[in-house]
Amino acid sequence: MIELTATQVAAATGGRLHADPDVTVTGAVIVDSRQAGPGALFVALPGDRVDGHDFAASAVESGATLVLAARELDGLPTVVVDDPQAALGELARYVLAAARDRADGIVPKVVAVTGSVGKTTTKDLLGQLLGPEVDEGAIVVTKGSLNNEIGLPLTVLRVTTATRYLVLEMGADRVGNIAYLTRIAPPDVGVVLSVGVAHVGIFGSVEAIAKAKAEMVSGVVDGGSVVLNADDLRVAAMAGQVAPGTSVRTFGTIPSADVRAEDILIDAAGRASFTLAVRPGQADEQRADVTLQLVGPHHVNNALAAATVTLGLGVPVAEVATRLSSATPRSPHRMAVTERPDGVTVIDDAYNANPDSMKAGLRTLAVVAGRTRRSVAVLGAMLELGDAARAAHDEIGRLVVRLNIKQLIVVGEGAYHIHEGAMQEGSWGSESIFVPDLDAARELLDASLEPGDVVLVKSSLGSGLWALGDHLSLAKTVEDNHK
Incomplete structure (x- = not known):
């Protein structure tokens, strides 16, 4: 965090100051009072279950020097705003703009x-590909999936005077x-990976999802660049929406892509190797070999996206290939x-799921298990699919059968139609089992898993x-350690 006085925080957020104007924020900006430390700024977010205002005193007791809140708090140094969440975004926008306007020193990209x-995965790869180019601590990367109206500003506010690269994940439902997130942090480089059916129940249609993702293209800074997936027709079409002066670079497996993966091979562990082929304008193509440490053929496109960005920022092809080959899951x-x-x-891929990622996970399971090991798919519900939910879950169940997954365990009522689809496609007997909850699944798996099994957990x-x-x-591991 770049140091700010209470006066600056009030000015940035349009808030009313109820604190010593010279109080200084020198620590992190937080929304969880348990993370409070010396010099922190605590943002009191109201919520359906808990209200951050109730924890403001605790944050100050733990060292926070200022609170951003929707009302005055007796005895606490506070900047009062109409909407703390919106004010958090405004504060992040102010801090990043100030960092970019510096006349001397480092300006973050x-x-x-x-x-x-x-x-x-792509932003984690970018953190590793760009990291060796900068001093320790000079790259800020989104932690986990803090990619929404709260998580993104918190990431931006980790910027310091030493930050050279700010790598942000931007989500949308x-x-x-x-558009809102790019107003907070206008990208120098905007990347669009795919248009799928995640959150289609909220969006209403795939066309609306494509419209939302295309907001990245119009959100980049003047003279910035856009990186698009040439293998996805909806993404590739976004090139037509790019503003004059914005450069476009494409990645994919099709011959016309600027950065391509050729001669893709998948080993027995599900890891991809390929030739990274780069078309640097009118010159001859450059090539370098890559062997990914990430499990799953679908990571090839993620690797290509990260490589395209890194190449555009000046890292040579051979070095990009070397860094990709050593990058690990983060x-x-x-x-x-x-x-x-x-x-x-x-194979634990249970952080999130939609029909596209579920299919990718199942194909990876089939590859890793091969012909000699028993494949076990433990699948839960894919959420926010709306009216498409039943058909989408049914399709996944049918794919399990077509991929010859040996054992399917479907967990929870929301995922039932995966089991139904598998039975309709030809599973019989105990090949597909439905269980009502996690406890039942845990008990079944603990009793039935055998040495050599490959298990995918996804929902x-x-x-x-x-x-x-x-x-x-x-x-x-725990059981063996106690023997």
């Missing part, structure tokens, strides 16, 4: 990533979300692979299967 799938519950001592392989975050992923990844 902003890279923003959106898409229906792959955002978190409504038209206008990306966020939990996203194709996280655990090799248990009993010989069971757990939307709200379905809660991440807890089952944790259990399966740790259960046998």
Whole structure:
């Protein structure tokens, strides 16, 4: 965080100051009072279950020097605003604009990533590809999936005078979300990965999702650049919406892409290798070999997106390939692979799910299990699909059968139609099992998993299967350590 006085915070947010004007914020900006430390700014967000105003005193007791709140708080140094969440965004916009307007020193470049799938992996890869180019601490990357109207400003507010790159994940569940986020942090480089059916129940249509993702294209700074997935027709079409003076660079597997993956191979562990082919304008193409450490063929496009950004920022092709080959997973519950001592392989991809990512996860399970190991898919509900939910879950169940997954365990009423689809497609007997909740799934898996099994755990975050992923990844190790 760049140091700010209470007066500056009030000016940035349009708030009313109820504190010593010279009080200074020197620590982090937080929305959780338990994270308060010396010099922090606590933003008191009202909520359906808890109200941040009730925890403001605790934050100040723990060292926070200022509170951003919707009302005066007796005895607490406060900037009062109409809407603390909106004020948080305004504060982030102010801080980033100030950092960019510096006449001397380092000016941060902003890279923003959106898409229906792959955002978190791509920004994690970017953090690793760009990191070696800068001093320690000079790159700020979104933690986890803090990609909304609260998480993104909190990430922006981690900027310091030493920040050279700010890598942001931008999510959307409504038209206008990306436009709002790019107003807070206009990207120097905007990346669009894909247009899928995630949140279609809220958006109403895939066309509306495409419209929302295209807000990234119009949100980049004047003279900035846009990186688009040439393999996705809806994304590729966004090139027609780019403003004059904005450059466009494409990635994908089709021959016309500026940055391509050629000769893709998938090993027995589900990891991809390929030739990174780069067309640098009118000159001859450059090539370099890449072997990813990430599990899943779908990560090839995420790697290409990160490579395209990094190449555009001046890193040579050979160096990009080397860094891609050494990059590792950085966020939990996203194709996280655990090799248990009993010989069971757990693929925990339970942070989120939509039809596209569910299909990718199942294909990865089939590849890793191969012909010699038993494949087990433990699947929960995909949320926010609206009227398309039943058909989407049914389709996943049918795909499980077509991929010859040996065992399907469907968890929870919201996912029931996966089981129904599998039965309609030809599963019989105990090949597909429906269980009502996590406890039943845990009991079944603990009793039935065998050495050599490969288990995929996947669902939307709200379905809660991440807890089952944790259990399966740790259960046998803990058991063995207590023998």
